[in-house]
Amino acid sequence: MKMETVDFYFFSGTGNTLLVVKKMQETFQENGIPVNLHKIEESNPEDVNLEHTIGLGFPIAELSTYNFVWKFIRALPVTDTATEVFMVDTLGGFSGGIVGPVHEIVKKKGYKPIGAKEIVMPPNIFYIQDEETCHEKVQKGLIKAEEYTLNLINDESKWGRVPVLSDALYYTSIASLKITESNLNQKLLRLETDNEECRRCGICVRLCPVDNITLEEGKPPEHGFNCEYCLRCTSLCPRGAIPCPCNYKGKTYRAVKAKEFLK
Ligand SMILES: Cc1cc2nc3c(=O)[nH]c(=O)nc-3n(C[C@H](O)[C@H](O)[C@H](O)COP(=O)(O)O)c2cc1C
Structure with a gap:
């Protein structure tokens, strides 16, 4: 290659x-x-340099990924x-087979x-595991990221397509189940800041x-009505002042500090 x-x-x-992306960057650079x-x-996306190899990295959300990620791809x-x-x-x-439709689009x-x-990697919504379990999962995930990168470098990687789902089929089946997509659910699941806790630091913005x-x-x-439910604000608000959807006030998950994402 x-x-x-x-x-x-x-x-x-x-x-x-x-x-995962940083581990892959490190492994590529070591090579x-x-x-x-x-x-x-x-x-x-118009600025993408077609002379370079393009990597795409994103989380699974609702057996799909976030709308703005799809839009970019x-x-x-x-x-x-x-x-x-x-x-x-x-x-x-469980991802729902997203690799199939992404393959179809880029091909x-x-x-x-x-x-x-x-x-x-550790789930970042509702079923948040204890710190030790999360740590172990992250370590295993990073080993997989390193192995995958070496496979890419050595031309030994594959774009497996199991289960085989075409872009259209995927959209009319799995991705249509996305509950956060409807206007009604944007209202029902709308995130709200706890005004007692909030110190108006603006980090969520x-x-x-x-x-x-x-x-x-x-x-x-x-909070407006275009939330993608990535949970960055709920997980990284320094006061824990933004409960998850459904006003779930249990544990939140974060793998890094807020400064990594601040605009
Ligand atoms: C709204 C939402 C929906 C999710 N849906 C799924 C899912 O359908 N399947 C799954 O395996 N994980 C799901 N997850 C878990 C995340 O994919 C997983 O924790 C991911 O590693 C988070 O990556 P990030 O920390 O880079 O955002 C979901 C997480 C969120 C916030």
Whole structure:
């Protein structure tokens, strides 16, 4: 393979994907391949350099991924130079077969898909495990990330497609189950800041990847109706002032500190 430089586009809500992407960057670089990291939420797909190998990294959410991640992948430019592309997703346990539709999208655009990997990491929603279990899972996940990167470098990786789901079939079946998509659920599951706890620091505004939180002088933060439920704000608010959807007030999960994501 001709991998010379990797442009790695990724999104991470609470840090799992970031840790995997950074491990992959480290492994590529140890093997003489420079890697530029780009946050999907701050990137324009039109700026993608088709001379470089493209990496895509994102978490699984509701057997799919976040809408703005799909939007980015769908808006990748067409290539006539068989630009290499690989993907990695992180998940709590079951992804619903997202590698199939992503393969179909990039293939149709002329890319050469060279590898796809799904890496189990600690779940970051509802069923939050104890610190030791999370730590072990992260360590195992990072070993998988390193192995996968070496496979990519040595041309031994695959873009497996089991279960085989076409983009259209995926969208009319699995992805249509996304509960957060409807307007009604955006209202029912709307996140709210606990005004007693909140100190108006504005960190939630700077964390939100889709600018769904606003803060006006003298007022509590206002959550809009375009939440993607990545849980960055709930997990990284320094006061724990933003409960999860359904007002769930149990443990939250974070793999990194807020500064990694501040705009
Ligand atoms: C709203 C939401 C939905 C999720 N849905 C799934 C799912 O369908 N399957 C799964 O295995 N994990 C699911 N997860 C867990 C995450 O995919 C997993 O913890 C991931 O590693 C988080 O990555 P991040 O820390 O980079 O955001 C979900 C998490 C969230 C917040």
